[in-house]
Amino acid sequence: MAKESSEERQFSDNLDKLLAGVGTEPAEKMSEDCRTAVDFARRLTSLRDEPSPRFKQQTRNRLLARLVEQEAARQKEERHRPWGSLGRLLSLSPVWRTATVTIAVAVLALAVIWQSGLFNQPEGDIARRAPAPESAPPPQTAAAAAPTPAPLLELRPLETISAKPGEAVRVELVFTNTGPQSIELAPFPPAIHVAQSGTDKVVRSFAAGKARRAIQASETVTYALLWDQKDDNGRQVGPGRYFVFIDDLVFGTGTQPDETRRSFGRVVDVLIQSP
Amino acid sequence: MSSIGETKGAQEAFAELYDQYLDKVFRYIKYRVNGREVAENLTSTVFEKALVNFAKYNSDRASFSTWLFSIARNVLVDHYRVDGRRHSIPLDDVSDRPSTEISPEEAFELKEEAEKLNLYLAQLPQEEQEIIRLKFAAELNNRQIARMLGLTETNVGTKLYRAVRKLRDSFKEPHNG
Numbered sequence: 001m002a003k004e005s006s007e008e009r010q011f012s013d014n015l016d017k018l019l020a021g022v023g024t025e026p027a028e029k030m031s032e033d034c035r036t037a038v039d040f041a042r043r044l045t046s047l048r049d050e051p052s053p054r055f056k057q058q059t060r061n062r063l064l065a066r067l068v069e070q071e072a073a074r075q076k077e078e079r080h081r082p083w084g085s086l087g088r089l090l091s092l093s094p095v096w097r098t099a100t101v102t103i104a105v106a107v108l109a110l111a112v113i114w115q116s117g118l119f120n121q122p123e124g125d126i127a128r129r130a131p132a133p134e135s136a137p138p139p140q141t142a143a144a145a146a147p148t149p150a151p152l153l154e155l156r157p158l159e160t161i162s163a164k165p166g167e168a169v170r171v172e173l174v175f176t177n178t179g180p181q182s183i184e185l186a187p188f189p190p191a192i193h194v195a196q197s198g199t200d201k202v203v204r205s206f207a208a209g210k211a212r213r214a215i216q217a218s219e220t221v222t223y224a225l226l227w228d229q230k231d232d233n234g235r236q237v238g239p240g241r242y243f244v245f246i247d248d249l250v251f252g253t254g255t256q257p258d259e260t261r262r263s264f265g266r267v268v269d270v271l272i273q274s275p
Numbered sequence: 276m277s278s279i280g281e282t283k284g285a286q287e288a289f290a291e292l293y294d295q296y297l298d299k300v301f302r303y304i305k306y307r308v309n310g311r312e313v314a315e316n317l318t319s320t321v322f323e324k325a326l327v328n329f330a331k332y333n334s335d336r337a338s339f340s341t342w343l344f345s346i347a348r349n350v351l352v353d354h355y356r357v358d359g360r361r362h363s364i365p366l367d368d369v370s371d372r373p374s375t376e377i378s379p380e381e382a383f384e385l386k387e388e389a390e391k392l393n394l395y396l397a398q399l400p401q402e403e404q405e406i407i408r409l410k411f412a413a414e415l416n417n418r419q420i421a422r423m424l425g426l427t428e429t430n431v432g433t434k435l436y437r438a439v440r441k442l443r444d445s446f447k448e449p450h451n452g
Binding site: 005008011019036037040041043044045047048049059060063066067070071195198200201202 | 290297298305311338385388392414416418432433442
């Protein structure tokens with residue numbers, strides 16, 4: 001099973017190299033089955049068809065002309081928007097400007113007064129706004145009647161880390177349980193991957209752990225990953241932009257441990273500087 | 276959120292992406308339709324749709340290739356719906372390839388091989404066919420294919436390897452097809 005999986009990976013890696021026009025691994029490093037599959041893939045690539053240069057050029061010209069038209073139409077539309085008219089009106093004369101601003105302020109003041117309820121708050125309404133009496137049903141009863149909310153988990157918004165080549169990159173994954181009940185992440189840490197921006201090619205994968213991690217409601221848990229800037233083959237990656245993602249994070253409540261699966265497409269950006 | 280339209284001159288950015296992806300989109304479509312002209316028309320439609328929606332493209336949500344090939348797939352679905360045609364063996368195209376540095380014998384061999392490929396490809400399960408097209412024509416990586424087809428990356432690797440070996444074995448068998 002493991003042999004098959006490694007062979008599949010070796011085949012995929014070699015195929016990607018082949019398609020990128022880079023040399024594949026030496027034949028002796030591959031099994032017979034994998035080598036012949038790579039050879040056949042090479043044959044398949046030679047059968048691919050290409051569009052004619054004439055078609056390429058004509059379509060390019062037509063599309064770019066259309067892009068220019070589209071851009072002109074967009075600018076024209078912007079000029080005719082209501083806010084655009086208002087802007088022009090304001091810039092016409094000081095009288096118009098004063099009148100418009102006065103009306104706007106008056107409308108705003110009326111809206112605030114109306115919102116405060118000064119004009120239309122009957123006694124019944126006041127009673128309705130008062131705190132609930134103690135005889136009201138306890139919150140647990142209401143919660144029991146409502147469906148159990150799905151567990152919620154958020155990750156800290158995307159941030160960018162800049163690092164010099166070869167410098168270990170500390171990536172912090174900050175999980176926050178934003179739901180009302182405690183949740184459990186399993187496995188913890190989840191499998192984490194580093195991919196190259198633009199191509200989305202995964203350069204390094206960190207296997208999932210075997211532990212489970214409970215996170216209480218509103219609690220935040222930080223997991224720090226140290227990436228040595230090496231790819232899965234132990235080679236230093238080139239300078240450029242990379243991103244860290246989590247493909248399959250499983251979490252749930254105590255009673256239903258595996259009820260939610262989520263992917264976090266782009267958790268942290270890592271910029272490896274040029275030497 | 277960042278859109279390409281905001282960060283680069285739209286024309287320049289679009290031209291760059293067009294040059295990078297035209298061949299791939301054409302090849303992807305060519306695997307699925309009969310004839311060069313139809314493939315060129317549909318390729319053109321894909322880029323027109325991409326152009327119209329270009330300002331809405333958000334690079335944080337999907338890579339450009341994933342976004343573009345989703346459009347290509349939709350264009351093909353529409354084509355089949357309207358046209359009622361299914362992918363069939365293109366007979367007219369290998370001989371009029373733009374790269375004309377091949378002899379008539381070589382052209383004939385290529386044509387025969389392309390016909391065989393289409394025949395054997397059509398015998399694979401739909402999902403494996405699509406993986407082959409997205410890999411060999413669109414040149415997407417396994418992760419991008421996984422996203423498009425709702426599979427895991429490992430699953431794509433497994434299916435891809437299996438599909439290529441099946442095709443290889445079909446080519447080996449002299450009496451197949």
